[in-house]
Amino acid sequence: MTRVTFPMIMFAVCVAGFTAFCANVVRAASPCTDEVLCLDQNWTQADRAFWYRASQGSRLIPLAWMRALEEADSEEAFLSPDNITRYGYLQEPASSYNPYGLPVGFVVDHDRSRSADIMCQTLPAICAGRVMRQEWLGLNCSACHTTDIRFGGKTVRVDGAPTLADFQTMLEDLHAALLATSVDERKLERFATRVLGAGHTGQAREALQAQIAELAVYRGRLLAMNRSDVRYGYGRLDAQGHILNKVALVGQGGDLHQSVRSNAPASYPHVWNTSQQDKIQWNGIAGEIVKLPIFGKTTDVGGLVRNVSEVIGVFAHVEISPRWKPAFLGYESSVRVKEMIDLEQTLEKLGSPVWPEAVFGSIDADKATRGRAHFVEKCAQCHDDLAVGDITSPIKVKMSGVEEVGTDVMLACNTLLHRSNAGLYEGRKFFIVKGEKIESQDSTTLMLKNAAAGVVVGKLDELLESVVGDVVDGVRTARFEAALSAEAEYLPGALSPEKKALAEQCLKSQEAATENSIVAYKARPLNGIWATAPYLHNGSVPTLHDLLLPSHLRTVLRQGQTMAAPGPDQRPLSFHVGSREFDPDRVGFRTDDAAVALLSDGTEVPPFRFEVVDDEGNPVPGNYNSGHEYGTADLSENERLDLLEYLKTL
Incomplete structure (x- = not known):
């Protein structure tokens, strides 16, 4: 006290x-x-x-x-x-x-x-x-x-x-x-x-x-x-x-x-x-x-x-x-x-x-009810189910190591x-x-x-x-001694030897193995998640619908497959960012090449093109979209849409 x-x-x-x-x-x-x-x-x-x-x-x-x-x-x-x-x-x-x-x-x-x-x-x-x-x-x-x-x-x-x-x-x-x-x-x-x-x-x-x-x-x-x-x-x-x-x-x-x-x-x-x-x-x-x-x-x-x-x-x-x-x-x-x-x-x-139904359209209650069951099965173990309007309950966030999440390691x-x-x-x-x-x-x-x-x-x-x-x-120090070895490849797919060495030093450090490690990313309640696109910590997934799809990059990195264009049921490897025009069906902003805005003389402001891989198909460290699947890739398209409808209610 x-x-x-x-x-x-x-x-x-x-x-x-x-x-x-x-x-x-x-x-x-x-x-x-x-x-x-x-x-x-x-x-x-x-x-x-x-x-x-x-x-x-x-x-x-x-x-x-x-x-x-x-x-x-x-x-x-x-x-x-x-x-x-x-x-x-x-x-x-x-x-x-x-x-x-x-x-x-x-x-x-x-x-x-x-x-x-x-x-x-x-x-x-x-x-x-x-x-x-x-x-x-x-x-x-x-x-x-x-x-x-x-x-x-x-x-x-x-x-x-x-x-x-x-x-x-x-x-x-x-x-x-x-x-x-x-x-x-x-x-x-x-x-x-x-x-x-x-x-x-x-x-x-x-x-x-x-x-x-x-x-x-x-x-x-x-x-x-x-x-x-x-x-x-x-x-x-x-x-x-x-x-x-x-x-x-x-x-x-x-x-x-x-x-x-x-x-x-x-x-x-x-x-x-x-x-x-x-x-x-x-x-x-x-x-x-x-x-x-x-x-x-x-x-x-x-x-x-x-x-x-x-x-x-x-x-x-x-x-x-x-x-x-x-x-x-x-x-x-x-x-x-x-x-x-x-x-x-x-x-x-x-x-x-x-979710403002008067602007974006009504939420389908039946689909949302079915979607809650998928949320409980796939999401609730990490994302606390916080009641809408709750601004007082303590939240103990869940931390997951970067290798478990499978996401980009550069920030951590x-x-x-x-x-x-x-x-x-x-x-x-x-x-x-x-x-x-x-x-x-x-x-x-x-x-x-x-x-x-x-x-x-x-x-x-x-x-x-x-x-x-x-x-x-209550504060941990950041001093550590790295325990390095050459057994595994770190930051697979990246061309930069400096970034590979940094990832190896980071992921094999003593600090990375501690309970309070910052070599991890957090999961928090998903209240209002519909208003926060793009998704993942590095903004590498444009919409909530895309987030519920499997990542082709993740498969490539884990199974050594050849990088190829993702199919329609996989996360996109490139998309445009900057438009404020909302897509209530996919829950995110428009990702085509539509202008960000018009200037006073009618000139269009072009959007920014987010690239998960470069022109040669090599993954870009900092932009990996391989994180956070946690079983949602196993859902059918109808099940994804039900889960998406439930996420609108949070």
Whole structure:
């Protein structure tokens, strides 16, 4: 039982006051319109607006810069409606709670105080110009966990569902735009006029140019660390790779091991029922640690640490303290702990979406009844049968080793084997005041734990003894010694010897054999699963109907058969991603080459083509669709359709 102290009570008072303030600001705002049907997911209008607009402390680029920035190869505004459409983010009109008309999840962070002046060794020109104290644009969790689904001319908004955005291309284009602005005199002049005003001096313009170039270099370093031979496309991101690379960069530790890159893109998970689960992320790397009841509100400290880790990866400014500074003071950062706690508590209220029969058509009750029997036989041993609307029952998720699931190993193995030069982390305990010391070259996961705990302590030092001590006791380390042999082939079908070696090292490590291994993927309740296409952790299966089919790739890998085009009763080896047009029969988005959207001039935005195998028929590591059959391949087509009908009811 956790001891409640006076500092914890004061912390609760602060959170309660902030919550009341935000509710007053947004109580009259509604993101829903006649054109966008918001489903009843147990949120008020204020909850939804807060989810879209609250800052977690993410700082991608100064807001004034982004509003003035042009595309690298044209004069089109980077934030133009057409450009946002290309990237797949959800547009929102300007309103009282969104005065700049920013897309969903694009939020403003503003700190006028001197505490905003961090990362000055990394960005000295920006700090010298006090740009850190200006408004910055960043992203919050809703940018990645909100989607629109279209059918029959109607649009359904699903909160907490995976986005269909192309995060990778947006960051690449942003970097190109910054570079172009810093070297193209005409672009620079237009940019400076918008940012500084028509009467700006040459000296001010030169200072701005230096600041733009500085930010471009910094963003370029992150892009280089996150380079991947696998394109993400719409609806995927190697979030764990990006977070770990950012942590390594913050520590100024130098290059990563060349064998571990951000080449394991994963679907954005849906986030309803998240607070009820004891393990989070596809490989269960983030677990529930301790929940503190404070003045009738429960603060999930595990969720807090998890969300701090996420915002570190998504553009938060963090400064690892010099070694002479006492460890118990933590690290300076832009992370907004109070807001993140309030976002987590808002998320705890979010219910799973219920199939909107008025839009997608009625569910066949007889087929669904028959389908439930198949669910009990084939699925229920891993996926708990959670009642619709249940947002309180604890969920102990089932973890299955990657070899048992038969799925792609890259995400789990990359996370396990990600190592970096420690830099500023070296010699520090990986939970600030507890735990082993980080070595000169060590697991980046340990550095992430150190950074996240340091940020929390830096913002809430009153939680240090009562919470962080409990946190470290519940966290496994990622240190291991690999037990290698050459008896079996690992990552069969892949051409890359480096990836094969990585898979072997991962799957034969001592850590992979432990009960709490992260070389595994989780199964959770399937409530609202109909709204979360594409499927599997890497988005390699486009529809629920396809998920119930056997994988030809799995057969090839296990039986050594020749790769060939799959039949109509097997999972597809390629399909298009990006369309929001729904297929209620197969339960997923359209997978043909239909345009993602139309731009203002009638130009079509092409979809992204997902390829399970390359042009020569070789499987693409990171894109394998061979996982999660569990007997459903033995069902007849009618039985599959019955099971599919039941899944719509969840």
